[in-house]
Amino acid sequence: MFGSAAMMIDDFAFARALHVLALVHWIGGVAMVTTIVLPRARALPDAHAALTAFEAFEGRFATQARFSILLAGLSGFYMLDKIQAWARLLDSTFWWLGLMVVVWAAFALMVFVLEPLVVHRVFREYALRDKERAFALAIRLHVVALTISGVAIAAGVLGAHGALP
Numbered sequence: 001m002f003g004s005a006a007m008m009i010d011d012f013a014f015a016r017a018l019h020v021l022a023l024v025h026w027i028g029g030v031a032m033v034t035t036i037v038l039p040r041a042r043a044l045p046d047a048h049a050a051l052t053a054f055e056a057f058e059g060r061f062a063t064q065a066r067f068s069i070l071l072a073g074l075s076g077f078y079m080l081d082k083i084q085a086w087a088r089l090l091d092s093t094f095w096w097l098g099l100m101v102v103v104w105a106a107f108a109l110m111v112f113v114l115e116p117l118v119v120h121r122v123f124r125e126y127a128l129r130d131k132e133r134a135f136a137l138a139i140r141l142h143v144v145a146l147t148i149s150g151v152a153i154a155a156g157v158l159g160a161h162g163a164l165p
């Protein structure tokens with residue numbers, strides 16, 4: 001078997017490995033922020049201290065996540081192009097592929113545009129006014145994003161391996 005066509009690591013397989021590696025780093029980080037960093041920061045009694053604790057972690061992770069989001073997108077579009085499957089984005093039987101792109105676009109918009117331009121400042125002001133509610137909202141939104149990402153990962157693995165109807 002080894003070295004046969006079925007075992008070769010071609011460029012599609014390499015792109016898929018990079019795709020999954022990038023997802024593990026990116027969505028794993030989102031899980032960490034959602035379940036550990038935000039709740040720990042929220043538990044600090046002082047709003048300034050809570051913001052500092054959150055931003056010290058979040059700022060560094062956002063820098064790393066920009067790379068993994070970029071890599072996930074490049075590898076994903078490379079695979080689509082390689083198998084000339086762009087039309088699948090409009091095909092409802094490949095809904096899991098559409099879901100990937102929607103999740104990716106939402107995160108990219110947030111991390112590259114909205115967060116640096118608007119959300120960072122707005123969240124800061126809100127947290128200084130009402131720490132509890134601001135962090136509760138941030139946690140809720142992260143839970144939603146994490147849940148949808150989880151569905152996209154599960155559906156992606158099932159769909160890519162022909163296990164979805």
Ligand code: HEM
Pocket residue numbers: 016019020023027072073074075076077079080097100101103104149150152153154156157159160
């Ligand atoms: C621009 C965005 C994206 C594009 C164009 C894209 C495209 C693709 C393509 C073409 C495949 C291979 C499908 C096949 O082998 O038939 C794939 C696999 C996969 N993608 Fe994406 N994807 C993107 C983003 C995402 C995101 C955001 C997630 C999850 C949050 C995701 C999760 C997966 C998973 C889990 C697989 C299956 C890996 C495997 O088990 O072989 N993708 N993607």
